[in-house]
Amino acid sequence: MAHKKPGYHGVLLDINLTTGKSSPKKISSQDIGMFIGGRGLGMKILWDRLKKPGIDPLSPENPLMFMPGPFSGFPIPSSSRTCVVTKSPCTSSLHSSYPFASTVSYSNVGGFFGPEIRFAGYDGIVITGRASAPVYIVIDNDRVEIREAKKFWGMGTDEFDKKFIEELGDRRFRTCYIGPAGENQVSYACIIHTAARAAGRGTGCVMGSKNLKAIAVRGSMIPDVADHKQFLAALEEASQAFKGISGTLLTKIWRRSGTAVSIERSSKKGSMAVKNYREGTFSEIDKIGADAARKFWIRDFACFCCPLSCKKSGVIKNGAYAGLIHDGPEYETGTMFGANLMVSDLEGLMKAVFNGDDYGLDIISTGNVIGFLMEAYEKGIIDKEFLDGIELKWGNIDAILKMIDKIAKREGVGDLASKGVKALSKRIGKDSEKFAIHVKGLELAAWNVHVEPPKGICYATSNRGACHQSGNTVEAQNFRAMIDSIGICRFTTDWGHWYLPGLGSDNFSRILTAITGIEWTKEELMKSGERIFNLEKMINYREGFRRVDDNLPDRFFEEPLSVGSEKGAVLHREKFSEMLDEYYKIRGWDPETTKPGKSRLERLGLSFTLQDHQI
């Protein structure tokens, strides 16, 4: 490739499942310089490909992209992440005139898939079209094959993970796939990797709509870097920064408990999703936290070149689910199927997490949906008949397991529930939208907001609906958009108060400069984060998302916490609205419409979005 930029192959693998054809496509150097890779480059491609608002996310036109970043494939600590970018099947707008209006979606997954895409010679994979029957894709450097997947259709992700690698005949293939939930197009289905890692929030539904069961990648390449010596020096610096902190308390906590360490902490602080977000503290939290789970944890496992190993795999030793092998609970899975459903039976909770992952469901959304149904049932808004006879009471694990089955298979009540909490409450009515806990149709995650107004801003303004990872401030959002574009894990950055003091923007800019030959400074990196966030916003704006869509469920304004150390905490509607005003002001967006201002877009190099007559 004549125009290859250092640090990049300069090539996307474009696969059209309708025609069965694949071809390498050049990436423009300008896009690389402006959008870095990962989430950013994915968004630019999404903008270019969608061209118009209102495209059905489950139609063949919607591109499904697997986007590693320029760090991916190099031995930079924790450079394991891939962003799955697509148009969301979960979100919808209040007043848009387009029936299929939805937001962008970007789902970050760790492990080994992204680096392997780069080893195979690509900076990303873009999949469009729809296969006429179930297929899987094998990418072996420049050889791309689409094969029949009929015999795997319907298989759970755990069994499939094992069978697929056998079929491929080489353990060095890296794979990702959907489970029955994705096949059945549950709107919040996931894409699973290594049977334990997930690109959540609906990406699996889009994959299912393409009749695509799995992708396998293997490769032997890696792009060149612009300045070999400087790269080695920056790498050594990064690894020394880590050496300096390994053995410190923060590293130890990650290695010892992973995100599960937050389960007990969050409950104590009142910031946990408990009883469908009615409360922030769970009285039986000690039964499902990291210290309780430790008894069945066997080992720690890590993503590519990561010194933290935040994941724990284990086996349940006794009880009804003895012999069940799985990883977790993590903070999100443990809370959404635990505290949020008032479950204190850890073995039962692990069974639910296993089933959720095995079906390929997003456990955040699934836990949220079940919590909503439990509350509606408790309040008598729906009856047992509505629930197909399931006694869906708080803490009832058997009922929860039955509900998970129904959702994944879209049977009976599960069909409606598979569309998410917004659709459910719309159907049920009777003021149930007050406790339907979503923003723009995407369910909130395991962090409650009564005690933390900035988290409310995070959920309300996130570009993919209620995402807990978006960032509580403008600066955090820009930083995170940048991180997701480089290909590195957020847990190892120095952002915020409690992450590792390991790698900071200075390290990133030095490494990225050495890799790409583009003079990246900390400021330029932050600016591209802002650029990426604004491009996402412009896509959403074009779809018809406005200020009314940046709102939180009534529960957080009307029902103060009634238990725990933060008893009485509640959000103040006017103050929250003022916070939003302030947010739009910093963003340079119109506070009425949320439309990004012309001068801001120009400064960010996004004037091209304004030329779109549909905006």
Place this chain on the structure above:
Amino acid sequence: MGNMNNYKSENPDSQMKYNRRDFIKKMAIGGSTVILFGCRSLAQPSGGKAKKTLTYSMILADYSKCTGCRTCETVCSAYNHKQMVNGEVLPGLGNPHYSNIKIYSYNPDVDIPVACAMCPDNPCIEACPVASDPKTGRKALYRDEKTLAIKNDLNRCTGCGNCVEACRDQRAGVIIPNPETNKPERMCTLCNGDPQCVKYCPYGALSFVTVSPGREFQGVPADMIAKELTKRWYSIQN
């Protein structure tokens, strides 16, 4: 080489006799049976010189500590697959493809680092049909004088693949043929006595030790080790 214990066999000839049939029999009973590696002799295999006791060193993995992060693959590759950049030889970029140590990951989670086991009876060298050089005593596959690591003389190697087969059929299968020349690659070099994988593993899962005949899983393929460890760690029967 401060971390190398000096291992010397008191009586090399009393070491367990080893042949392929025995090995396969052991594989078959495998499972809960401890799979042992036996070596014919710790004496220098060929060359006709006087027998001399040698100390073989290797990279040993603690499977309970390995997290499957693959940092070892990248540093191994960087050190052993150097690159020419503007006329200067520099460490490579760490592409795991060129690593001499390989991590095999399984579900349920078990991660098995596999590097050359430095078998003192070197079935790979035994299998090499190239005649020993009268001066050096070396076949095309031979041991480095300093580290005793297995090396290939590209000029004399015919690319027959016998060594690849020998390692695959009798041991862990670490030798990989070059896709173009079919000549053997991926034999651990011990990084000339300063193993990078040991130095950079963030979890302290690797160590530089003396080959000890009879050590569990010595020279055993990753699939079999994984099967056994899965049983030990994840089965609730014991």
